[in-house]
Amino acid sequence: MKELNLKILGSAQIKPTILIDNKKVKSKKNKYGSYDILYTTEKDHVEVSICKYLEINGKLWFLMSMLFWLISFFGIFDVPYDRKCIVLNCKFNLELKEKNNVSVKFNTIKTQGEAVTIETDSKYEILSNFYYLDKKAKKRIVFLRIFKLISFVLVVILVTVLGVKGMFTNIN
Amino acid sequence: MEENNVSNEKQQIDNNNKKISQEQNLENANNNKNDNILHENITPPSGVLTKMYMTRLGKILSNISIFCLFVSLASMTAMILSLLWLVIALILIIGTLGAIYVIIPNFRLVNTAESIGNFAEFLSKIVPYSLAIGIVCAIASLVLLIWDRNNIPWFRVVFSIIVIVVLLIVAIALFL
Numbered sequence: 001m002k003e004l005n006l007k008i009l010g011s012a013q014i015k016p017t018i019l020i021d022n023k024k025v026k027s028k029k030n031k032y033g034s035y036d037i038l039y040t041t042e043k044d045h046v047e048v049s050i051c052k053y054l055e056i057n058g059k060l061w062f063l064m065s066m067l068f069w070l071i072s073f074f075g076i077f078d079v080p081y082d083r084k085c086i087v088l089n090c091k092f093n094l095e096l097k098e099k100n101n102v103s104v105k106f107n108t109i110k111t112q113g114e115a116v117t118i119e120t121d122s123k124y125e126i127l128s129n130f131y132y133l134d135k136k137a138k139k140r141i142v143f144l145r146i147f148k149l150i151s152f153v154l155v156v157i158l159v160t161v162l163g164v165k166g167m168f169t170n171i172n
Numbered sequence: 173m174e175e176n177n178v179s180n181e182k183q184q185i186d187n188n189n190k191k192i193s194q195e196q197n198l199e200n201a202n203n204n205k206n207d208n209i210l211h212e213n214i215t216p217p218s219g220v221l222t223k224m225y226m227t228r229l230g231k232i233l234s235n236i237s238i239f240c241l242f243v244s245l246a247s248m249t250a251m252i253l254s255l256l257w258l259v260i261a262l263i264l265i266i267g268t269l270g271a272i273y274v275i276i277p278n279f280r281l282v283n284t285a286e287s288i289g290n291f292a293e294f295l296s297k298i299v300p301y302s303l304a305i306g307i308v309c310a311i312a313s314l315v316l317l318i319w320d321r322n323n324i325p326w327f328r329v330v331f332s333i334i335v336i337v338v339l340l341i342v343a344i345a346l347f348l
Contacts, residue, residue, distance in 0.1 A: 015323050017220050024219060029322055053216035055224045068228060077235035079228055087214065134214070 001040045002096040008035040008050065010106040014088060019049040045095055047127075050104060050116065052088035056081055056137045056144075065144055074155050075148050084109075085137040090116050091127040223320040230316030233309040234328050237335045240306025244342045247295035247302075254288040296346075303343050310335045 008018065008027070018025055020039055027035040039046075058064060072078035086109055094102065102120040107113065115131045118124060216224065264272050310332045317329050 017216075024217070027322060035322070053214075053220055053224075055216070055221070055228070057214050058216055058221045058224075064225060068232065071229070072232045072235070077232050077239065079231045079235070 001042060002044075002098060002100070004037075004039040004041070004046065004094070004096065004100045004102065006035075006037040006039065006048065007101075007103045008037070008106075009103065010034075013109070014052050014106060016050045016052050016088060019051070020046050022047070022049070041096070043096065045093055047091065047093050048102075050088065050090040052086075054082060054085060054087060054134060054137050056085075056140050057134070061140060062144075069148055069151075074152050081141050081144070083138075083141065085134045085141070087132045087134045087137075088115055089128045089130055089132060092118065092129070093125045093127065094120075095123040097122055223323075226316045226319050227323065227325070230313045230319075231325070231328060233313035233316065234332050234335075237306045237310035237313060237332065237339075240302040240309065241335050241339060243295065243302040244299055244306065244339060244346075247292065247299040248342060248345065250288065250292035250295050254292050257288055299342075299346060303339055303346075306339045307336060307343075310339070 004020075006018070006020075008016065016035075018027055018035065018037060020037075021043075025037050025039055027037045029035055055061075056065075069075050069078060090104070094100065100120065100122045102118065102122065102124075105117045105119070107115060107117060109131055114129050116129060118126070268275070314329060314332045314336075317325055317332070
């Protein structure tokens with residue numbers, strides 16, 4: 001069995017999702033905010049993916065955001081979405097020895113340059129390594145804000161009209 | 173000779189242009205590759221998305237429980253305030269031997285006390301509901317926020333625990 005000790009450093013702001021061979025792996029967060037992953041396999045190569053996903057990129061994003069808007073009393077108690085919309089995409093193939101120590105350090109979030117720095121004795125091949133400003137997600141967030149604002153105003157008008165009608169019927 | 177030089181220069185320019193276009197093609201290919209890789213990974217997997225939604229719901233319920241805490245504390249405060257106002261007003265009237273009505277012509281003991289009292293009465297009617305909703309929402313938010321063990325928002329978890337404790341104390345104080 002081959003052992004992979006993967007350490008993810010500097011991830012406090014980013015909160016990444018870590019996949020090995022497209023399967024999410026269990027990771028422990030230590031007191032310094034770094035992730036420690038111990039992975040065992042019989043394979044000679046593994047593909048490590050470190051990604052940051054945005055909630056707004058989910059399949060039923062509009063329906064879910066409307067559902068949460070309703071649950072939060074028309075957005076009063078709702079939590080705002082991540083405005084920066086910076087996505088992380090890091091994928092690399094790793095050739096495994098008996099014991100492998102890999103340390104992945106996050107660089108400052110910039111849309112140019114490498115997203116992470118990899119330190120290891122094992123052979124690896126980088127498939128992707130960048131931060132990316134997701135313009136589609138940004139547009140969705142702006143659209144949601146406008147839609148929710150208009151909906152909130154309509155709800156307030158509706159409640160006011162119903163209240164006034166109720167008062168008139170009580171008076172009569 | 174000059175013609176040869178000119179033709180050589182032209183060839184060099186053509187070669188340079190070819191190199192530039194090849195480099196541009198490579199860059200475009202890389203960008204497309206990155207875009208393809210990005211678009212492959214842009215949609216969160218269902219497990220990750222579920223945890224994100226649960227965290228969001230937990231934060232919304234935590235916000236609702238904080239609002240219910242404020243309503244419950246305001247109810248207690250309003251009752252205390254109305255009593256306090258009565259005490260302060262009586263002290264002012266007795267202390268100034270009634271001169272307060274000359275100093276402040278609009279001074280009204282009863283009206284002000286009555287309005288504070290009405291507000292306190294309104295709040296006391298909704299307090300049982302706000303307490304119940306607050307406690308349920310705080311407990312639910314605690315469960316949902318702890319679900320994603322890698323990304324627990326500890327500040328909210330601690331705050332939810334404080335909200336539960338305070339609401340229980342308020343419930344005991346109001347109903348016992």
